[in-house]
Amino acid sequence: MTETESTGTPTDTCAGPPQGNRRPDGADKYTISEVAALTGLTAHTLRWYERIGLMPHIDRSHTGQRRYSNRDLDWLALVGKLRLTGMPVADMVRYAELVRAGDHTYTERFELLKRTREDVLARIAELQGTLAVLDRKIDFYADAGLALASERTR
Amino acid sequence: MTETESTGTPTDTCAGPPQGNRRPDGADKYTISEVAALTGLTAHTLRWYERIGLMPHIDRSHTGQRRYSNRDLDWLALVGKLRLTGMPVADMVRYAELVRAGDHTYTERFELLKRTREDVLARIAELQGTLAVLDRKIDFYADAGLALASERTR
DNA sequence: CGCTTGCTTGGAGTGCACTCCAGGGATCTA
DNA sequence: TAGATCCCTGGAGTGCACTCCAAGCAAGCG
Structure with missing residues (x-):
């Protein structure tokens, strides 16, 4: 019920999707539950995305907990859009691999x-x-x- | 190797209403494989639709084989459209029940x-x-x- | 110090929409 | 009369995208 997927202003250049209450770059460290709240995905799904290779390597705190960045949020926003098109997750993984490949x-x-x-x-x-x-x-x-x-x- | 089920239409996936090759009302008796060819669904799926209550009672030949009518084809066309919207099959079954109810x-x-x-x-x-x-x-x-x-x- | 909360993991479970199988019957062509 | 082809049934299996579980670690609080 906390779908914070607002229809923002399309003024960004490449991958600047709509996202509301973010921290400024440099102070962008989100826990998994914060990202869950921001994206509407569950923490389960976020970890699952990582396992199947749909996410880049996520930063970890000194105790091993995930710390997501604004860049990760951007990626998740794109993934969300692609998901809406009905694109299979496998294809998104393929795209993620291409991005990682250079x-x-x-x-x-x-x-x-x-x-x-x-x-x-x-x-x-x-x-x-x-x-x-x-x-x-x-x-x-x-x-x-x-x-x-x-x-x-x- | 009893049924040539998933032959399907190799290219025509537009799911548009292929109402061209219908028989006139009164001579509208289609076997399950004919309906499969006309709708793009498999015979498996047609039988499954019937089992879950998504179809009205289908006519049978004297040997117990299904004989679909133009009316059944109309219904399947609507179901196909609703399916495209992402409507869950359970909701379509609900609609079918309402139609049957009167x-x-x-x-x-x-x-x-x-x-x-x-x-x-x-x-x-x-x-x-x-x-x-x-x-x-x-x-x-x-x-x-x-x-x-x-x-x-x- | 114990309690609660939030996070970690690998692996198992769920729900949907098909998809297929085994085993058998009817009809058609040679 | 044989073989091919179509059709029937109940039930089991598949693939996808999550979704949850059990067991355990770390930090904050009274």
Whole structure:
């Protein structure tokens, strides 16, 4: 219920997604439960993301606890967006691997993003088709409901 | 090797209403594999839909084989649309129950459809937000790729 | 000092939506 | 009459994306 995924201003350059109550860079050390609150994911899921290779290496405190940075939050915001598109986690892991592999994977990342973009466009089109069907059915039920109501109450 | 189930349609995954190759009403008797071909679902899935109560009672031939009608195809088309919205199968079963229950469930069906419509609108908005992020990233990678290319080949 | 809270781990469990299997029956073609 | 092909059933298995568990460590508090 603490979904702090606001629709922020799209003014950032590359990966600057919307995120509210952050600490300034340099003082950006978040515990796992803070990140959970900020992202809406559970701590379980955050650890699981790390295990499957979807996260970069997360900083640790001197006692071994995770300390997330603003950069990690940026990455999680992107992951959240990709998740909304229905992209399989395995594909996101693939993208994460490309990022870790270095600059020579730019082209491949580019292709992956373009393919994803096409998928999103297709999904939007699908949903708009569904919306049309839904609207037709809703009109039908509105008429039927009206007919029933007038027949029964007046 | 009893059933050639998952042959499916190799390319046509648009899930649009393929109402072209239907038989006229009155001569509308389709076997399960014909329906599978028409809908893109597998015969397994069609039987499973029936088992969980997502389908009305399907006609049977004198030997007990399923014979689908145009009406069944209509229902499957709606189910396909609802599936695209991400609606859980359990909710679709609920809708199917309401339809079976009779005319006095009109209002409830109406509410369900309206809620679904809102969900679809929200989903489209989400996807458009994701599209914006994706486009920003794609622009970034296009520039980076260009820089790399000009550095190397020109 | 003990208690509570929050974090750690590997591994096991959950829910959804299929997906497949074994074993058998009916129909068609050669 | 044989073989191929389609279909039937209940139940078991699969893959994905989490979700939870048990056992234990570390810090803060009265």
